[in-house]
Amino acid sequence: MSGPVAISAKGRGKSHALEITDVSKKFSVAGRQVQALSHIHLAVDEGEFVSIVGSSGCGKSTLLRLVLGLDTDYDGDIRVDGHRVERPGLDRSIVFQEHRLLPWLNVEANVAAALRQSGLSAAERGELVRDHLHLVGLDQFAKAHPAQLSGGMAQRVAIARALVTKPRFLLLDEPLGALDALTRLRLQDELQRIVRHEGTTAVLVTHDVDEAVYLGDRIVIMHPHPGRIATVLPVTAAVSRDRSDPNFIRLRDEVLSWLGVSRTGNDAGAELARRSA
Amino acid sequence: MSLITIAGGERLSRSASIAPPPFRLIGRHLRPLAVPIALLAIWELLAHAGVADPRFLPSLEAVVARGVAEFSRSGLGVNLLASLKRDLIGFVCGSVAGIGLGLAIGFSRLIERLLGPVLLVHRQIALFAWVPLISMWFGGGEAGKVVFIALAAFQPTLINTWQGVSGIPRSYRELADVLTFGWFDFARIIAIPGALPQIFTGLHSALIYAWTATVGAELLLNIAPGIGGRMNEGQQLFHMDLLLLCVLLLGGVGVIFNVIAGAVEHRFLRWRIR
Ligand SMILES: Nc1ncnc2c1ncn2[C@@H]1O[C@H](COP(=O)(O)OP(=O)(O)O)[C@@H](O)[C@H]1O
Numbered sequence: 001m002s003g004p005v006a007i008s009a010k011g012r013g014k015s016h017a018l019e020i021t022d023v024s025k026k027f028s029v030a031g032r033q034v035q036a037l038s039h040i041h042l043a044v045d046e047g048e049f050v051s052i053v054g055s056s057g058c059g060k061s062t063l064l065r066l067v068l069g070l071d072t073d074y075d076g077d078i079r080v081d082g083h084r085v086e087r088p089g090l091d092r093s094i095v096f097q098e099h100r101l102l103p104w105l106n107v108e109a110n111v112a113a114a115l116r117q118s119g120l121s122a123a124e125r126g127e128l129v130r131d132h133l134h135l136v137g138l139d140q141f142a143k144a145h146p147a148q149l150s151g152g153m154a155q156r157v158a159i160a161r162a163l164v165t166k167p168r169f170l171l172l173d174e175p176l177g178a179l180d181a182l183t184r185l186r187l188q189d190e191l192q193r194i195v196r197h198e199g200t201t202a203v204l205v206t207h208d209v210d211e212a213v214y215l216g217d218r219i220v221i222m223h224p225h226p227g228r229i230a231t232v233l234p235v236t237a238a239v240s241r242d243r244s245d246p247n248f249i250r251l252r253d254e255v256l257s258w259l260g261v262s263r264t265g266n267d268a269g270a271e272l273a274r275r276s277a
Numbered sequence: 278m279s280l281i282t283i284a285g286g287e288r289l290s291r292s293a294s295i296a297p298p299p300f301r302l303i304g305r306h307l308r309p310l311a312v313p314i315a316l317l318a319i320w321e322l323l324a325h326a327g328v329a330d331p332r333f334l335p336s337l338e339a340v341v342a343r344g345v346a347e348f349s350r351s352g353l354g355v356n357l358l359a360s361l362k363r364d365l366i367g368f369v370c371g372s373v374a375g376i377g378l379g380l381a382i383g384f385s386r387l388i389e390r391l392l393g394p395v396l397l398v399h400r401q402i403a404l405f406a407w408v409p410l411i412s413m414w415f416g417g418g419e420a421g422k423v424v425f426i427a428l429a430a431f432q433p434t435l436i437n438t439w440q441g442v443s444g445i446p447r448s449y450r451e452l453a454d455v456l457t458f459g460w461f462d463f464a465r466i467i468a469i470p471g472a473l474p475q476i477f478t479g480l481h482s483a484l485i486y487a488w489t490a491t492v493g494a495e496l497l498l499n500i501a502p503g504i505g506g507r508m509n510e511g512q513q514l515f516h517m518d519l520l521l522l523c524v525l526l527l528g529g530v531g532v533i534f535n536v537i538a539g540a541v542e543h544r545f546l547r548w549r550i551r
């Protein structure tokens with residue numbers, strides 16, 4: 001899957017949309033140094049959808065925080081269009097595992113909050129908010145408060161809030177991890193549709209190997225202690241986005257074996273990976 | 278749907294299906310009044326049974342008669358208004374200062390480090406210990422009284438606002454960073470609404486403290502129009518009915534303040550209830 005031709009053509013030639021070069025990150029916990037990330041190299045192209053899978057504690061969230069610019073104390077280099085990331089910006093949005101909606105604002109106001117610093121007029125903001133609530137199918141719930149929404153609806157609002165600024169990069173940190181299996185499957189399709197519609201470049205962190213294969217153009221597999229990239233697997237065109245397709249299952253099993261789970265070829269393996277992660 | 282809605286729905290359906298007999302409904306509404314009514318009855322009994330000296334414990338109807346007389350001419354009504362005005366000015370000044378400083382301390386680590394210890398010491402000093410100092414600095418007149426009332430309102434609003442803002446979850450601060458909020462947006466969209474329940478708790482206490490301080494100031498500082506002034510008068514002229522009337526009035530105003538504060542809180546914090 002690639003973004004709109006005009007945009008991807010513009011980005012070609014000079015540099016990747018997002019370039020992570022030899023990034024390492026240490027934390028000191030109780031006087032001890034913890035290597036959260038070690039020599040991470042990753043280049044993401046415009047319009048690409050990259051999935052990152054790996055067990056808990058292998059530095060996935062840390063990597064997203066660095067890309068967001070929330071933490072600039074690291075070794076190496078993170079560049080967007082060749083410019084080093086110095087601070088958070090509206091060109092990079094995130095959806096967290098918990099929806100993180102503000103309970104005192106209604107749905108509409110929660111989404112509009114992301115546009116505070118956009119410099120747009122009130123009318124333009126209102127229109128963007130309406131469009132994005134429509135995109136996630138929640139037009140009817142504009143005036144509802146977060147406490148009145150189900151988990152899946154709240155996460156859709158969070159997705160709308162992340163996209164309303166028309167970011168170049170959408171970072172997703174286990175966005176569907178807290179949802180029940182059915183809602184998760186439904187939202188995976190919606191996420192795919194929405195990201196395609198907006199032409200956003202997406203980086204998805206997930207525990208769910210199926211989800212990684214289903215949504216990703218490439219799958220980055222990380223190993224812990226220290227957090228590092230074990231391999232990057234392309235999701236070739238031969239893998240149709242059909243979960244029961246033999247190619248799909250083959251790729252899923254390959255990812256599982258990289259994660260240290262034996263090739264079972266059935267759902268028990270995926271479930272095991274989900275639990276151990 | 279949320280748990281709260283379910284719980285609310287359940288309560289509704291229960292009261293609809295098993296409707297309690299009407300006298301039980303009335304009983305439930307009158308329950309909070311049971312003890313006050315009993316106390317009034319005991320008062321009446323004591324006053325009429327000849328147990329208590331009527332000069333020290335006048336009967337309820339004597340107090341009511343006094344009240345009717347006072348409020349039909351411009352007596353106690355004017356004094357009540359004078360007290361309420363003083364109370365309101367002090368409450369507003371003290372709360373505005375308390376909320377302002379509480380926000381500043383909550384936002385800024387530097388201000389918190391500078392002022393935190395001082396304020397914690399300040400908290401240890403009993404409110405009425407300030408009376409002599411205030412009367413020296415601001416005099417025992419109107420200024421001194423208002424300063425004292427403001428101080429009473431200042432303490433709870435400050436502490437609660439401060440705690441409310443510093444209790445904002447880290448995840449919301451991170452959200453503010455991701456959305457590139459400046460301090461103004463952070464305050465307006467995240468910190469103040471997030472701290473609002475605590476700020477209201479502070480304001481609620483401040484309302485009660487300020488009313489207590491109003492009477493305290495009127496009793497302890499120079500005599501001036503006000504409920505406290507009339508209580509001084511009642512004490513000196515041995516008008517027990519006036520004294521008791523004033524006490525009832527003070528309690529009544531306190532109850533009304535409580536109801537108003539509860540209603541305002543309910544109105545502004547509806548998002549929590551839904
Ligand atoms: N703020 C922090 N302070 C100290 N250690 C941290 C901090 N954030 C993350 N870590 C450590 O870094 C490692 C990677 O964490 P994280 O990025 O959250 O992993 P993941 O998202 O892959 O589960 C973990 O060992 C975690 O304990």
Ligand SMILES: [Mg+2]
Binds near residue numbers: 060061062
């Ligand atoms: Mg994580």
